[in-house]
Amino acid sequence: MNGQNLNQEDIDIIVEQVLAKMGKSTLIVLTTANGYHQEIATQLEIWPGIQWHILANQLSTGELAAVHHLGNQVHWDGVNPSQWLNHYEQILFPFLDFATLGEVSNGLYLTPASQLFQYALMKGIPTYALDYQCDLNNELNQLLGLSSNVAMRKRTALQLSNITKLGAKIGSLLTIKAYMLGIPEQRDSVLVSSMPSGYITLNEVKNKGVSAYTLQDNLTDLAAEYIKEQQLQ
Secondary structure, eight states: OOGGGOOHHHHHHHHHHHHHHHSEEEEEEOOOOSSOHHHHHHHHHTOSSEEEEEEOOTTOHHHHHHHGGGEEEEOOOSSOHHHHGGGOSEEEETTOOHHHHHHHHTTOOOSHHHHHHHHHHHHTOOEEEEOTTTOTTSHHHHHTTOOOOHHHHHHHHHHHHHHHHTTOEEEOHHHHHHHHHTOOOSOOSOOOSOOOTTOBOHHHHHHHOGGGOOTTSOBOHHHHHHHHHHHTO
């Protein structure tokens, strides 16, 4: 690229690349998800000050396709997780699933995801996870029809509570964004209570269109983020 022919767009791209390299080195660990791939990836893309590194597995091809543009893909051979994690300042599980949640909650090390989750906690590395996949009270699992069993909802809530006691931060995009970007929060605990009735879901917003709602309406987190994103376009 000829420096004399740089236009503003070229300069902006270079600045973004430099800032990305200066950002906090953050490992994304992918697990399989039932939905919200693109919606979550779109939000992560605009989080400033983060240098993303992506670890996928053979089953997370769809998840990798959604987030691969965020940063470079890395590989772990399964050896010495403690040393391997030294490259990263924090770790995010954007699609924390039931299997990984169950393993970490019960102290099991059956998969690479659960191993890295628990080793990161042991090393004191800030460990974050979005709960859209693994909290049965959340919008996605309600839409999938997985929230009917009260006993199962209580069990997953207990598991989420268990891993927060171990030091992990679990919650919505807004909650985890606040933690990772250092935005002051009024509360320190993660909400795992059921979603109040009357909330407008992302699915409803997409079906009726963004123009039918405002940010003052009773929106779920993802519905609100989706409306903000569309209004900026």
